[in-house]
Amino acid sequence: xxxxxxxxxxxxxxxxxxxxxxxxxxxxxxxxxxxxxxxxxxxxxxxxxxxxxxxxxxxxxxxxxxxxxxxxxxxxxxxxxxxxxxxxxxxxxxxxxxxxxxxxxxxxxxxxxxxxxxxxxxxxxxxxxxxxxxxxxxxxxxxxxxxxxxxxxxxxxxxxxxxxxxxxxxxxxxxxxxxxxxxxxxxxxxxx
Numbered sequence: 001x002x003x004x005x006x007x008x009x010x011x012x013x014x015x016x017x018x019x020x021x022x023x024x025x026x027x028x029x030x031x032x033x034x035x036x037x038x039x040x041x042x043x044x045x046x047x048x049x050x051x052x053x054x055x056x057x058x059x060x061x062x063x064x065x066x067x068x069x070x071x072x073x074x075x076x077x078x079x080x081x082x083x084x085x086x087x088x089x090x091x092x093x094x095x096x097x098x099x100x101x102x103x104x105x106x107x108x109x110x111x112x113x114x115x116x117x118x119x120x121x122x123x124x125x126x127x128x129x130x131x132x133x134x135x136x137x138x139x140x141x142x143x144x145x146x147x148x149x150x151x152x153x154x155x156x157x158x159x160x161x162x163x164x165x166x167x168x169x170x171x172x173x174x175x176x177x178x179x180x181x182x183x184x185x186x187x188x189x190x191x192x
Contacts, residue, residue: 098133103142114139136156
């Protein structure tokens with residue numbers, strides 16, 4: 001007797017032709033979000049350090065005292081701004097926008113009189129990736145110098161760099177928006 005013809009059927013367990021592609025597509029979304037978030041976090045830490053360095057350099061520049069000539073040659077807005085902008089340019093950031101003259105000390109949200117963070121939202125740039133510079137002399141709003149100041153020895157110069165950080169990752173930006181970053185440095189003006 002002849003044997004019946006056999007029909008070969010593929011088992012459902014063996015039909016997995018596109019499964020790995022689908023799994024990769026689903027998991028790659030999560031991996032891309034993680035990588036994008038890490039890039040944004042790393043970039044924000046880098047910028048935070050850069051703004052701290054710029055504020056420190058501006059304050060150090062303004063506080064310097066020329067002892068032989070008994071003068072403060074760099075204690076005025078233009079010289080301090082140049083020092084801050086030089087630091088910002090070294091990492092390819094745009095020059096700061098000087099918010100002096102006028103209210104040279106940004107308003108704070110906690111009422112501190114030393115003009116330290118946190119600052120009110122209106123003190124920050126409304127557009128992302130543009131640094132604003134405030135130079136606050138002796139913590140006195142409205143005090144401003146367009147030429148080298150005199151007789152400010154042992155008083156305070158506070159250089160404040162405010163920045164609205166726009167994340168690079170579109171999903172992070174759509175979920176969290178922009179972030180406000182602040183760096184400030186107080187220094188005592190040298191000399192008499």
